[in-house]
Amino acid sequence: xxxxxxxxxxxxxxxxxxxxxxxxxxxxxxxxxxxxxxxxxxxxxxxxxxxxxxxxxxxxxxxxxxxxxxxxxxxxxxxxxxxxxxxxxxxxxxxxxxxxxxxxxxxxxxxxxxxxxxxxxxxxxxxxxxxxxxxxxxxxxxxxxxxxxxxxxxxxxxxxxxxxxxxxxxxxxxxxxxxxxxxxxxxxxxxxxxxxxxxxxxxxxxxxxxxxxxxxxxxxxxxxxxxxxxxxxxxxxxxxxxxxxx
Ligand code: PGA
Numbered sequence: 001x002x003x004x005x006x007x008x009x010x011x012x013x014x015x016x017x018x019x020x021x022x023x024x025x026x027x028x029x030x031x032x033x034x035x036x037x038x039x040x041x042x043x044x045x046x047x048x049x050x051x052x053x054x055x056x057x058x059x060x061x062x063x064x065x066x067x068x069x070x071x072x073x074x075x076x077x078x079x080x081x082x083x084x085x086x087x088x089x090x091x092x093x094x095x096x097x098x099x100x101x102x103x104x105x106x107x108x109x110x111x112x113x114x115x116x117x118x119x120x121x122x123x124x125x126x127x128x129x130x131x132x133x134x135x136x137x138x139x140x141x142x143x144x145x146x147x148x149x150x151x152x153x154x155x156x157x158x159x160x161x162x163x164x165x166x167x168x169x170x171x172x173x174x175x176x177x178x179x180x181x182x183x184x185x186x187x188x189x190x191x192x193x194x195x196x197x198x199x200x201x202x203x204x205x206x207x208x209x210x211x212x213x214x215x216x217x218x219x220x221x222x223x224x225x226x227x228x229x230x231x232x233x234x235x236x237x238x239x240x241x242x243x244x245x246x
Contacts, residue, residue: 001214002157002198002221003027003238004035004120005228006060006088011042012229017049019231024055027238032221034238035086036228040074047083058086058118061094064107066115076108076115086118088223090146092163095122102145113152120157120200120223121146123184127164135162136183143187153194158184159223165203167225174216177201181218207236214241 017036024034037058038046047057063073079087089112090105105121112119123142125135139160147156160180162172172180181199188197201213202223213219221241227233 001032001238001241002035002200003032003234003241004058004086004088004157004159004200004221004223005037005234006091006202006223006225007036007038007229008060008093008225009039010229011039012231014049016229016231017046020234021050021053021055023231023235024053027235028054030239030241030243032238032241034234037086037088043079043082043084050083056085057083058088058120059084060088060091062087062089062108062112062115062117064104064111066111076112076117080115080117084117086120086157087112088120088122088159090122090142092122092124092161092166096163102142105146106148109146109151109156110148113155116155118155118157119151120159122159122161122202122223124159124161124163124166124203130162130164135180139180139183140187143184144191147188147191149191151192153188153192153197156192156194157198157200157220158188159200159202160184161202161223167204169204171204171209171213172201174212177213177219178216181216185218205237207233207240210237210240211242 034055059079062076125138198220200221200223205222
């Protein structure tokens with residue numbers, strides 16, 4: 001299982017990060033990998049501190065080129081040089097606030113893989129889309145559009161994050177998570193001939209709901225926003241993973 005923390009534009013204190021590092025072996029002993037994705041400017045510092053630890057450091061976005069005249073952007077190769085081993089792409093906040101399309105996410109995913117980064121591609125429907133009965137169609141379209149069929153399934157991770165569950169305290173029901181993850185699982189098998197891509201759930205995952213969510217079929221971990229800023233909450237989520245699930 002993978003529990004990935006998305007700090008967004010927040011910085012947890014170094015004390016909290018130190019606690020995460022200190023307790024990462026507890027999670028590892030349960031077969032749970034921890035990944036922390038801080039804002040760009042903290043990557044290098046956290047990666048240095050995490051050296052030799054089982055906890056990995058990732059970024060929240062990257063460009064599709066290795067270098068060039070792209071003001072304000074950071075390339076996947078630069079992220080790797082900073083010590084990141086993973087990157088989140090196509091998060092709904094990027095899709096809505098920065099108008100990122102499936103096509104752009106697909107280009108970024110290929111570039112991230114070229115740089116050797118594990119690539120977490122996010123998909124998920126809005127509340128209006130779910131209410132209109134379009135959730136499955138939207139997620140299928142995002143999957144097909146955001147994952148080029150030349151992508152290497154090794155190193156790919158998909159995160160299902162219903163937009164209405166992000167930062168709202170509302171989570172999808174375990175039935176809805178199960179059916180969406182099942183749909184994504186079969187979509188990935190068709191598109192990339194792989195049944196081994198981890199599928200994370202994201203959207204208001206907290207210590208109180210983690211064990212229920214992480215026990216659902218085809219849930220390979222969680223992408224955690226708010227609760228990843230506090231070491232106790234982040235670790236409690238990791239330790240809620242059912243034993244023996246990878
Ligand atoms: P949340 O965010 O856990 O605060 O809902 C999840 C995410 O946006 O990845």
